[in-house]
Amino acid sequence: MKKKILLFILIIVVAGTSLYFFKIYDYKNTEEIALKDTLTIEEDKNIIYGLNADDYIIEFDAIQPDMFLSTLFDKYNVSSKLFGILKKTKGIFDVRKIKRGQKYSVFFSKDTSKTVNYIIYEKNKTDYIVFDLNDTLNVYAGKKKVAVKVKETGGIISSNLWFAMEDAGVAPLLANDLSEIYAWSIDFFGLQRGDRFKIIYEEKSVNDTMIGYGKILAAYFEHYGDSIYAIPFNQDSIQNFYDSKGNSLKKAFLKAPLKFSRISSGFSYARKHPILKIVRPHLGVDYAAPSGTPVFALGDGTVIHAAYRGGAGNYIKIKHNSVYTTGYMHLKGYASGIHSGVRVKQGQLIGYVGSTGLSTGPHLDFRVWQNGKNINPLHVDAPPVEPIKDEFKEYFMKAKEVYMDWLDQIEYKVVIKDTVPEDIGV
Numbered sequence: 001m002k003k004k005i006l007l008f009i010l011i012i013v014v015a016g017t018s019l020y021f022f023k024i025y026d027y028k029n030t031e032e033i034a035l036k037d038t039l040t041i042e043e044d045k046n047i048i049y050g051l052n053a054d055d056y057i058i059e060f061d062a063i064q065p066d067m068f069l070s071t072l073f074d075k076y077n078v079s080s081k082l083f084g085i086l087k088k089t090k091g092i093f094d095v096r097k098i099k100r101g102q103k104y105s106v107f108f109s110k111d112t113s114k115t116v117n118y119i120i121y122e123k124n125k126t127d128y129i130v131f132d133l134n135d136t137l138n139v140y141a142g143k144k145k146v147a148v149k150v151k152e153t154g155g156i157i158s159s160n161l162w163f164a165m166e167d168a169g170v171a172p173l174l175a176n177d178l179s180e181i182y183a184w185s186i187d188f189f190g191l192q193r194g195d196r197f198k199i200i201y202e203e204k205s206v207n208d209t210m211i212g213y214g215k216i217l218a219a220y221f222e223h224y225g226d227s228i229y230a231i232p233f234n235q236d237s238i239q240n241f242y243d244s245k246g247n248s249l250k251k252a253f254l255k256a257p258l259k260f261s262r263i264s265s266g267f268s269y270a271r272k273h274p275i276l277k278i279v280r281p282h283l284g285v286d287y288a289a290p291s292g293t294p295v296f297a298l299g300d301g302t303v304i305h306a307a308y309r310g311g312a313g314n315y316i317k318i319k320h321n322s323v324y325t326t327g328y329m330h331l332k333g334y335a336s337g338i339h340s341g342v343r344v345k346q347g348q349l350i351g352y353v354g355s356t357g358l359s360t361g362p363h364l365d366f367r368v369w370q371n372g373k374n375i376n377p378l379h380v381d382a383p384p385v386e387p388i389k390d391e392f393k394e395y396f397m398k399a400k401e402v403y404m405d406w407l408d409q410i411e412y413k414v415v416i417k418d419t420v421p422e423d424i425g426v
Contacts, residue, residue: 049105049120049128049142056107056117063102063121069095076106076116081133088139093121093129125211144206148214154198154412157191164197168413170213174201177216179259181230181241183347184251186223187378189263189287197221198410200403220407231403233396235389244404246388246396253299253320253382254347257328257366258287283374284327284367291332291362293353297344298326298368299382306339312365313357316350324380325372329365330356 046053063072073082089095098121107118119131126146132138155168161179162172178199179188202214219230219241230241230249241249263285301320309315314331316338332354344350355362368377388396 049118049130049144051107051118055110057110057114059106059108061104061106063098063100063104065100067098067100069098072098072104072119076119078116078119078133081137084137085131085133085139088137092139092141093123125206146211147205147208149203149205150200150217151203152198152200152406152410154196154220154410156194156196156412156414158193161188161191161197170199170201174199174213174216176259177201177213178219178221181216181219181249182221182228183254183256184382184384185228185243185249185255186221187255188259189256190378192224195221195223196412198407198412200406200410218403218407220410229400229404229407231396231400233388233392233399235386235392240386242388242396242400244400246393246400247384248386250385251382252346252385253324253380254296256287257298257326258289258293258295258353258364263287284329284365285377287353287364287366289353289362289364291352291354293362293364294349295328295331295351295353295364297346297348297350299324299346301326301344303338303340303342303344303350306334308356311358313359314351314354315357318344318350323371325369326377327365327367327369329367330354330359330363332356332362 048058069086070079070082073079073085086095102124103122105118105120105122106116107120109115109117116133118133120142121129121131123129126144128142128144130138130140130142132140153168153170155164157164158167161175165172165175165178178197179186182188198220199216200218201216203210204212204214216230218232221228221230228249229244231244232239233242243249297318299318299320301318303316304319304325305315305317307315312327312329314329314333316328316331316334317325318327319325328351330353331351334351335349338344338350353362353364359365366377368375368380370380
């Protein structure tokens with residue numbers, strides 16, 4: 001009840017925020033706030049693909065191997081209408097893209113002739129193509145109504161974020177979205193047992209069948225004792241996530257240049273080289289990852305080197321500003337368009353993990369220079385970008401109050417396991 005009251009107050013008072021439940025036209029004019037549906041009205045149970053099921057005999061099946069539109073029409077003895085239908089598909093559906101395993105339905109008339117009136121092909125879980133075989137042949141696309149529900153959950157990490165997501169009752173793919181929200185604030189290669197999270201997220205369904213997820217709307221992450229809220233807020237028509245102090249979770253640099261890996265070797269002034277067998281400095285961090293794993297630019301900048309360079313193998317070096325430069329070594333190859341002199345954006349794909357140069361296996365040797373001096377990449381503390389402006393602070397405080405109260409009430413789902421894997425990470 002408390003949650004509902006707070007949400008109602010926020011809808012009436014707060015402008016400038018981008019809560020999922022409403023649309024803001026003018027952050028200073030609360031009279032123009034308009035409610036937005038969070039749940040699409042479910043269509044009549046008797047209506048299927050926009051047709052009244054009571055009027056037809058319906059047969060459901062799936063596309064078999066080596067089945068094309070022509071063989072499908074042959075199967076139901078409507079080949080005489082194929083040419084006319086094909087002329088109607090232009091710009092609507094490429095019949096060559098009919099896929100094995102996709103569902104289709106055939107609508108027959110209920111009279112003694114049992115005439116085929118419609119054949120409907122499902123492109124995916126929501127989109128379908130209607131082949132109208134009545135007197136006036138027609139082809140048109142349709143979309144099932146998707147219900148979007150706002151849900152919540154929380155999890156505690158015992159091995160890695162993927163398993164914790166499963167324990168919390170959601171698909172691990174939401175780990176990708178959560179890691180993107182916190183990419184600038186949390187090193188997901190350094191998660192520890194006991195770290196925990198809470199999320200408010202969208203779940204999509206069709207006819208009460210869950211088909212996937214929408215956005216994570218808000219989140220909380222507790223890492224090494226630090227509590228970091230992710231509060232959504234619309235500032236200057238751009239939505240970002242902010243912490244409880246109004247600082248953007250986006251920062252000048254990402255926490256790491258790749259996803260879902262582990263640190264195999266850290267920053268050291270005296271490490272025994274695995275190939276040369278001599279002790280010498282290793283002024284970077286090695287991320288062990290499968291060959292071909294995408295590598296991303298840590299921040300905006302200009303590529304000043306993108307070529308093979310001795311022991312470093314295929315190597316990219318990016319100058320971000322007058323202070324920071326980053327390096328990416330042993331790459332398998334470079335992303336399209338990456339060459340010396342090109343500008344790149346934070347998070348842009350620049351290359352792929354490999355094992356070129358002096359390397360014992362696939363990994364990324366990542367380096368950071370500050371004012372020309374190597375520093376430990378794990379200790380880079382980039383400042384946040386675009387904190388909440390003064391004119392928005394009052395509205396942000398209202399949004400923060402609601403989201404933090406909501407997140408604080410979410411309970412953690414804990415699954416007791418007999419054994420606990422030792423690896424900690426994403």
